[in-house]
Amino acid sequence: MTLRVHVVRTGLANLASVLAGFRRAGATPYVTESPEEIAGATHVVLPGVGAFGAAMEHLERQGLADVLRGRLERNRPTMAVCLGLQLLFEQSEETPGVRGLGFVPGRARRLPAEVRVPQLGWNRIEAEQGCRLIGDGYAYFANSFCIDTRPPGWKCGTVEHGIRLVAAMERGNLLGCQFHPELSGAYGLELMKRWLQTKEENA
Amino acid sequence: MVTNRVIPCLDCRDGRVVKGVRFQGLRDAGDPVELSMAYEKQGADEMVLLDVSATPEGRGTAVETVRRVRENLSIPLTVGGGVRTIENARALLEAGADKVGVNTAAVENPEVIRGIATNFGSQCAVVALDAAHKEDGSGGWEVVTHSGTKRTGKDAIEWARKVVEFGAGEILLTSWDRDGTRSGYDLELLRAVSQAVNVPVIASGGAANPQHLLEALQAGADAVLAASIFHDSEYTVGEIKKFLAEGGAPIRL
Numbered sequence: 001m002t003l004r005v006h007v008v009r010t011g012l013a014n015l016a017s018v019l020a021g022f023r024r025a026g027a028t029p030y031v032t033e034s035p036e037e038i039a040g041a042t043h044v045v046l047p048g049v050g051a052f053g054a055a056m057e058h059l060e061r062q063g064l065a066d067v068l069r070g071r072l073e074r075n076r077p078t079m080a081v082c083l084g085l086q087l088l089f090e091q092s093e094e095t096p097g098v099r100g101l102g103f104v105p106g107r108a109r110r111l112p113a114e115v116r117v118p119q120l121g122w123n124r125i126e127a128e129q130g131c132r133l134i135g136d137g138y139a140y141f142a143n144s145f146c147i148d149t150r151p152p153g154w155k156c157g158t159v160e161h162g163i164r165l166v167a168a169m170e171r172g173n174l175l176g177c178q179f180h181p182e183l184s185g186a187y188g189l190e191l192m193k194r195w196l197q198t199k200e201e202n203a
Numbered sequence: 204m205v206t207n208r209v210i211p212c213l214d215c216r217d218g219r220v221v222k223g224v225r226f227q228g229l230r231d232a233g234d235p236v237e238l239s240m241a242y243e244k245q246g247a248d249e250m251v252l253l254d255v256s257a258t259p260e261g262r263g264t265a266v267e268t269v270r271r272v273r274e275n276l277s278i279p280l281t282v283g284g285g286v287r288t289i290e291n292a293r294a295l296l297e298a299g300a301d302k303v304g305v306n307t308a309a310v311e312n313p314e315v316i317r318g319i320a321t322n323f324g325s326q327c328a329v330v331a332l333d334a335a336h337k338e339d340g341s342g343g344w345e346v347v348t349h350s351g352t353k354r355t356g357k358d359a360i361e362w363a364r365k366v367v368e369f370g371a372g373e374i375l376l377t378s379w380d381r382d383g384t385r386s387g388y389d390l391e392l393l394r395a396v397s398q399a400v401n402v403p404v405i406a407s408g409g410a411a412n413p414q415h416l417l418e419a420l421q422a423g424a425d426a427v428l429a430a431s432i433f434h435d436s437e438y439t440v441g442e443i444k445k446f447l448a449e450g451g452a453p454i455r456l
Contacts, residue, residue: 014301016299020275050323116205116401118402120372121206121207123205138206160204161204183279185243185277188277
């Protein structure tokens, strides 16, 4: 029996790559926007392509914001990808005035103008000591906004693109990736597999 | 820092990879899934799939090809060729493209770029900018469309700035004077465009050897795209990346 992964539909985000990625990692992905299913799922992925404001509006309207906060607070296996990672925070310069999930203090800021924006391509992650899921290696990024401060209480991997930014952050069964693990070759595949092995009882 | 990308390009027609100079005298070059997988294994940083089908039936096949490639490929996939509307873009993205390239449609109606950027994000809106030297001797380059057959009179550098204003997240720059000629990229054009915009620029058209690719990166390109250099198995992607890294380019090895 393969592990079922619930992938949250966040509006217009293209999910084909995420779904294919989790199938390659050996899981059975399932797309949902049902609060009950997301509350009951063992593993939930919050993907995110598109704008911060539109994604939050969608999550609030579908009644998913509270359900996701509940999962995060109880350390239930949850992975947030790209914009999904930024949604964990309070705000973003992308859509000023819109409140994020607010689980982690801080806000996403625009990448500096001296470098190419969006950051499109492979960048080398340096994982800090104590990371259990995140390792060193190259991953694929596609972002214009970023988190530039390590959130306290989380173990992080970082990359440099004009500034040093959070590439990935982990705490217990929670994992946020600014890059796209589903597009990051063997590095991403191994990371997805490690996260799939996290279990609620480790909470 | 983010590394320079090496991107093999597959021209696809009716579910098969084809090759030919300027789309004349097309020859069968293999299965898109098998070739994509082989390039990923060699170390390709991304794949571009260009649909060169001439018919609506062929376009339908392209969506199916994207689906097949996506299921297997674990690196980014850009798809272009014949994208005219937001609906075309949506169909390709839903099938598994991570980015879509627009060319002619963007020139005729730049709002298509804005539509793709607004609906799906700038990071997946690639504008394919085909340029050729102006014929009136005034210097500079103009935008060309319809596989290089139609000259638009639009200044290529101004157009590059404009597509970024409209929301393009990346420019795929092809020199139509050089495409298929194996004489190297148009470095002057590359320098001018990459200085004019802040989004990443992919160099395309004219590469015959690793030195050409290195020159493009040194001229300011963020990525290099090539087809025949890989298909003819003259060099593997891995050999080329090693050469570029030894030449001082930031490369994922």
